[in-house]
Amino acid sequence: xxxxxxxxxxxQAKERVIRAAQYACTLLGYTLQxxxxxxxxxxxxxQLEAHMSxxxxxxxxxxxxxxxxxxxxxxxxxxxxxxxxxxxxxxNKAMYFACDNVLWAGKTGIISKLDQKKWSERSFRYxxxxxxxxxxxxxxxxxxxMDSEERHRASKHPPFPHPGSVSLPADQxxxxxxxxxxxxxPPVMLAGLRRQLxxxxxxxxxxxxxxxDLLKNSCDIFIPLDRLGIYTTGSGFVGLCGLTSSILxxxxxxxxxLKLKP
Amino acid sequence: MDAVVKFTSQSQGRDRIFRATQYAxxxxxxxxxxxxxxxxxxxxxxxxxxAMSAGRKLFRLGNTINSIEAAKRTMQLSDRVLCLCLxxxxxxxxxxxxxxxxxxxxxxxxxxxxxxxxWSLNASxxxxxxxxxNLSRDLYVILQLMSQKARDQHFRQKMDVHLNENPEVAGxxxxxLDAFLFLxxxxxxxxxxxxxxxxxxxxxxxxxxxxxxxxxxxxxxxxFCGLISSLIGIVTLAQPKFKIKP
Numbered sequence: 001x002x003x004x005x006x007x008x009x010x011x012q013a014k015e016r017v018i019r020a021a022q023y024a025c026t027l028l029g030y031t032l033q034x035x036x037x038x039x040x041x042x043x044x045x046x047q048l049e050a051h052m053s054x055x056x057x058x059x060x061x062x063x064x065x066x067x068x069x070x071x072x073x074x075x076x077x078x079x080x081x082x083x084x085x086x087x088x089x090x091x092n093k094a095m096y097f098a099c100d101n102v103l104w105a106g107k108t109g110i111i112s113k114l115d116q117k118k119w120s121e122r123s124f125r126y127x128x129x130x131x132x133x134x135x136x137x138x139x140x141x142x143x144x145x146m147d148s149e150e151r152h153r154a155s156k157h158p159p160f161p162h163p164g165s166v167s168l169p170a171d172q173x174x175x176x177x178x179x180x181x182x183x184x185x186p187p188v189m190l191a192g193l194r195r196q197l198x199x200x201x202x203x204x205x206x207x208x209x210x211x212x213d214l215l216k217n218s219c220d221i222f223i224p225l226d227r228l229g230i231y232t233t234g235s236g237f238v239g240l241c242g243l244t245s246s247i248l249x250x251x252x253x254x255x256x257x258l259k260l261k262p
Numbered sequence: 263m264d265a266v267v268k269f270t271s272q273s274q275g276r277d278r279i280f281r282a283t284q285y286a287x288x289x290x291x292x293x294x295x296x297x298x299x300x301x302x303x304x305x306x307x308x309x310x311x312x313a314m315s316a317g318r319k320l321f322r323l324g325n326t327i328n329s330i331e332a333a334k335r336t337m338q339l340s341d342r343v344l345c346l347c348l349x350x351x352x353x354x355x356x357x358x359x360x361x362x363x364x365x366x367x368x369x370x371x372x373x374x375x376x377x378x379x380x381w382s383l384n385a386s387x388x389x390x391x392x393x394x395x396n397l398s399r400d401l402y403v404i405l406q407l408m409s410q411k412a413r414d415q416h417f418r419q420k421m422d423v424h425l426n427e428n429p430e431v432a433g434x435x436x437x438x439l440d441a442f443l444f445l446x447x448x449x450x451x452x453x454x455x456x457x458x459x460x461x462x463x464x465x466x467x468x469x470x471x472x473x474x475x476x477x478x479x480x481x482x483x484x485x486f487c488g489l490i491s492s493l494i495g496i497v498t499l500a501q502p503k504f505k506i507k508p
């Protein structure tokens with residue numbers, strides 16, 4: 001219970017829990033609709049979802065400043081790709097939060113006559129850019145780790161002759177009519193692909209922060225893609241993706257070692 | 263900027279800022295209530311206040327557990343009066359949060375068949391009880407400090423100097439009152455945490471007093487008191503040395 005108190009004391013933690021609840025409502029609303037439940041229950045669920053969305057907007061009122069501070073910190077990174085990705089991603093997030101704040105003011109009636117659809121689309125565009133940059137950073141880190149793992153493996157086990165190349169003379173001897181090039185290409189490619197895949201799995205398995213961040217960003221990207229109409233998947237899938245990414249980010253808050261640094 | 267970010271990253275920090283805004287809106291609405299030309303501004307202030315209030319109810323959903331944990335901690339205090347006051351305050355606060363959560367569920371439509379008025383009154387009663395307990399603790403701490411200080415030789419000399427150099431009428435007629443007030447002011451000046459906590463609880467007390475009808479003030483007084491107590495809350499959170507311990 002002391003655990004809960006410490007967790008709850010962080011403003012971000014509360015926001016994540018409310019986000020998880022919001023997307024759970026989205027998913028629930030979709031399943032209720034599919035299952036043909038009562039219209040009243042469906043209305044309650046969608047009202048609850050709207051209430052949570054508005055409250056999250058209230059809770060995020062100061063986050064532009066935090067994103068700008070993160071962008072300032074990211075400028076001092078040594079790796080140039082990371083520096084670029086993280087700085088621009090944080091700047092986009094700051095813009096997203098600013099649009100979000102304007103939307104909150106419009107929804108609560110502080111700013112009258114606000115074009116909510118336009119501002120909503122704007123905020124989702126910034127969110128999409130930020131997610132694309134985060135994914136780029138994840139893939140870059142993955143590539144770096146795979147390269148270093150490959151070098152590490154090569155230094156430990158010197159490369160042995162490929163099974164395809166060993167069997168080649170035998171094949172040539174057994175069926176001289178078949179072209180030797182066509183025989184070797186698919187097995188080599190497939191074996192190469194298998195090796196890359198094994199390398200990928202090894203790297204991801206030994207780097208849970210990177211795996212978590214990659215999964216989280218991949219789930220998150222479906223939300224703006226659906227809302228902007230670029231790749232519509234439906235509210236059920238969006239709800240599921242949102243819920244998964246919220247749970248993953250709650251995990252990173254509970255176990256800070258799972259957070260990808262920088 | 264860094265300090266602002268650190269302050270707002272605490273869930274309590276944000277909640278206190280929203281509370282201050284909510285009561286500032288309430289005060290402004292009361293002050294502008296008769297100005298017909300400010301109708302639009304009045305409507306905006308009302309919707310801002312409603313948004314803050316609704317949002318804060320959702321944030322408070324987990325606070326029952328916080329209060330129960332705090333009650334468990336205060337049960338282990340050595341001083342029996344402090345232990346009693348603080349544990350009772352925390353338990354009644356936990357009950358207040360339970361009522362508040364029920365009201366939230368009613369507002370959102372999750373629970374339909376509860377009497378909103380009755381639960382609202384119960385919430386105010388629990389809040390009132392917890393404030394009374396907090397004030398008792400403040401009073402106990404002040405009395406303890408006063409008796410401690412009164413025994414101090416250095417302070418006694420200071421008091422004698424003060425009493426002899428003030429030939430005012432009130433001081434001559436009721437020297438005990440003058441001495442008492444002097445002692446009280448000395449304590450409050452040297453222990454700002456206690457002074458701030460007492461002031462905060464006194465200001466907060468007007469809110470349930472008005473709601474329960476025990477001492478009907480008006481919306482302006484309630485707004486003003488709420489704003490003062492929220493600002494004191496922000497100060498104690500930003501500067502931990504102003505927070506009363508335990």
